[in-house]
Amino acid sequence: MGRQELGAERRERKEIVVISPHFDDVPLSLGESLRSGLLSMHRVRVRVAFGRTNWTSRMHPTPERARVVSKWRRLEETAAGVMFGYRWTAANWSEVVLRDGNLDSSSFLDPLVDLGDDPLVSDVAEWILDIADSTVHGKRNALGRRTGSGATSPDLILVPAGLGGHRDHMIIAVAAAGLLGRLGVPVGFYEDRPYSAYLSSVERAEHIGRLDSSLEPRRVSGPIRRSTQQMVRACYPSQMTSYFTDAMDLDRDSKDVDTVWFPSGKAPEWLSE
Numbered sequence: 001m002g003r004q005e006l007g008a009e010r011r012e013r014k015e016i017v018v019i020s021p022h023f024d025d026v027p028l029s030l031g032e033s034l035r036s037g038l039l040s041m042h043r044v045r046v047r048v049a050f051g052r053t054n055w056t057s058r059m060h061p062t063p064e065r066a067r068v069v070s071k072w073r074r075l076e077e078t079a080a081g082v083m084f085g086y087r088w089t090a091a092n093w094s095e096v097v098l099r100d101g102n103l104d105s106s107s108f109l110d111p112l113v114d115l116g117d118d119p120l121v122s123d124v125a126e127w128i129l130d131i132a133d134s135t136v137h138g139k140r141n142a143l144g145r146r147t148g149s150g151a152t153s154p155d156l157i158l159v160p161a162g163l164g165g166h167r168d169h170m171i172i173a174v175a176a177a178g179l180l181g182r183l184g185v186p187v188g189f190y191e192d193r194p195y196s197a198y199l200s201s202v203e204r205a206e207h208i209g210r211l212d213s214s215l216e217p218r219r220v221s222g223p224i225r226r227s228t229q230q231m232v233r234a235c236y237p238s239q240m241t242s243y244f245t246d247a248m249d250l251d252r253d254s255k256d257v258d259t260v261w262f263p264s265g266k267a268p269e270w271l272s273e
């Protein structure tokens, strides 16, 4: 292969879908990669799962406030899409605080939660299958063409790893882990911020191992910069508490990078420097 051809291949932009539990998770967790790392070289579409939300740091999250808060958070996501360079759409599942009405974070932050009885896991798995639109799932007409809106399969799907055990993140992580090997699209699990900042490297490794024993990390950005964190803070004023900003300080102090875990040998070759 000649040098020019190599260059052309390197410049080919792939289509990456990033599943986001809530409005805010993708710039929080992959913002540096979107700005200056491996994700910045490709087209990124974000699909938000829990688009019905009443959670902000600014007002008490009564169920009645879900409508106005959801609109507010959609505006924030639109700003983030412009600043970080992605398009987004949202599904309409209710986030955990709205489902359970329990504001105590210990009720929804549990890395060892048993989701065996939660019907959302299979609902979300179906949704991911639709996003992958794989031949396994069968969405082609008799001519082998894709049916429906004409959307094409992505080249890669990224999902949260559930680090820190937020229930909504765990639902997506467990659903995706159950689909490994069945999707016609590679899947990677990204580090969940701000929660992961509070975990030791041992705790992170134990969590990833519980998800799937074959997962291996790949760095997808350089060290997270203060300017990237300032952009995230500017995009999501409704979410910023000291829990978030302290986590940003920890990430910067430890020179943390954006990380995605792939099943052994399954990371796409084109996702490299």
Ligand SMILES: [Zn+2]
Pocket: 021, 022, 025, 166, 169
């Ligand atoms: Zn989240």
